[in-house]
Amino acid sequence: MAMNKSHAPASQKGVLGMLIDDHREAQKLFKDFKSAEDDRSKEEIVRHACSALTAHTKIEEEHFYPFLREADPETFGSLLDEARVEHASAKELIARLQAMKPADDLYDAHFTVLGEYTNHHITEEEDELFKKVIDKDIDLRELEEPMQDTRRQALSAKPQG
Ligand SMILES: [Fe+2]
Ligand SMILES: [Fe+2]
DSSP: OOOOGGGSOHHHHHHHHHHHHHHHHHHHHHHHHHHOOSHHHHHHHHHHHHHHHHHHHHHIIIIIHHHHHHHOHHHHHHHHHHHHHHHHHHHHHHHHHHTOOTTSTTHHHHHHHHHHHHHHHHHHIIIIIHHHHHHTTOOOGGGHHHHHHHHHHHHHSOOOO
């Protein structure tokens, strides 16, 4: 079930809200792709989604995940291990998509599968990981600024390929 960011307490709202907004944006792009009518708009959506997902996985891997692992390895360790494996699969599909053109065989299939992986991963994060963060009352405020900085840098970097 989709998590509503208004459920998070003040010490978590900034960080969880940022991640949840990213999740909703990605889900919207995967949905938009289904109704895209020409190669140009497909390519635009894919480019946007790949750069947004790359920035999102980066801020999670560089800040959010290590912070939780350190805060409570017992509670978060195995969930975070799974999350990293899921990110790795997504990154592989993103790299392949960035080297493809809409006319290529399996272009649509790659993006559709990336959407399925992403939706699965988002559900696990929001239903399990974020829920535990809220239950354990982990104060995330110190992550807000560094996460925003990393996101800005990642989004202004040129995509590869
Ligand atoms: Fe996420
Ligand atoms: Fe993630």
